């Protein structure tokens with residue numbers, strides 16, 4: 001299939017046959033590789049050191065010649081991942097805004113440069129694909145992402161997306177900024193604002209939205225206008241989504257639609273389940289190419305085989321990634337979706353954060369399963385799984401598994417013993433259970449996401 005120069009998308013993009021999508025992706029990839037060779041410090045250097053010229057990467061298969069990159073390289077030098085704007089035409093080189101990623105090991109947020117071209121691409125996709133996401137032009141969205149000392153992707157892009165679909169939006173502005181000006185508001189103020197505006201959509205990090213619902217119940221807030229909860233940035237398990245629905249029913253919400261979004265600031269796109277368990281559809285196959293690669297060799301893995309998810313930008317001009325491992329493990333499925341018929345590639349429904357599989361007392365334990373079990377347990381307001389050493393000063397000390405637990409007011413009796421038993425059954429490890437207040441585990445005014453797994457052991 002021939003793709004004309006300047007073609008950036010296809011009509012009804014998410015239903016196009018795979019050959020048409022592939023031809024478009026190849027054409028866009030060629031252009032991106034050419035641009036990177038001239039303008040992108042990191043990939044220009046990498047390609048030259050690998051002896052790769054743009055004509056060696058004309059399609060997705062040949063892209064495999066390029067070694068994958070990861071957070072390690074990006075965080076070491078974020079500026080090297082920004083295309084040099086000199087010589088880019090019109091809005092392609094115009095800086096629109098800068099977003100920052102969080103949750104890095106160094107603790108220093110890294111900048112993601114968004115050019116006007118990138119911003120318009122984002123707006124276009126969300127305007128065009130709104131049926132996948134389910135936002136309507138009659139919605140009033142509560143932006144429940146924290147306002148932090150640096151513009152975070154989700155906080156900033158929520159407004160772009162509202163604009164793209166023609167919806168209205170209000171800001172909770174919770175979180176914390178180390179600024180001279182007291183601009184942040186409390187969780188209770190966010191609950192009151194959502195009720196006052198009669199919002200229809202709550203959008204935020206899953207753990208925070210859950211606290212908003214919990215607080216609304218405690219305060220008796222009128223959430224009858226709310227029809228949908230949208231979560232980004234922290235995987236929400238089916239059990240947690242069921243907990244959302246139950247709370248929404250108890251609050252008398254207009255509907256109990258839950259939209260689970262998977263994405264990252266670096267990816268700059270979103271993947272969405274069309275229904276529970278369908279897998280996350282790529283919403284932007286005309287802007288992003290997804291593959292799953294072997295972490296060691298960088299080889300692409302076939303559908304159904306789990307590996308590291310890697311993304312390649314097909315039409316971006318600010319911060320650009322090629323074969324960038326986002327840090328999550330999953331598998332892909334290129335077959336048409338049996339639920340909705342869309343052909344856009346799907347990521348397996350439960351991408352595992354690599355940090356969820358941890359060695360404790362010599363055995364690999366998937367703490368992701370444990371998280372899911374906690375999400376399902378009634379009477380648990382907040383929890384945290386802590387791996388620590390019995391003797392913190394001894395690097396060879398035995399490991400200890402500690403469960404920090406904030407039970408709801410009516411569930412305190414006997415919960416520690418029940419929890420210890422359940423954890424032992426699931427992991428073969430006997431935990432210590434500590435009962436604490438919920439803000440000691442996750443303070444909703446803090447800018448960070450809830451940390452469900454903490455490893456306090458010395459590196460050895």
Ligand SMILES: [Zn+2]
Nearest residue numbers: 274337339340
């Ligand atoms: Zn589907």
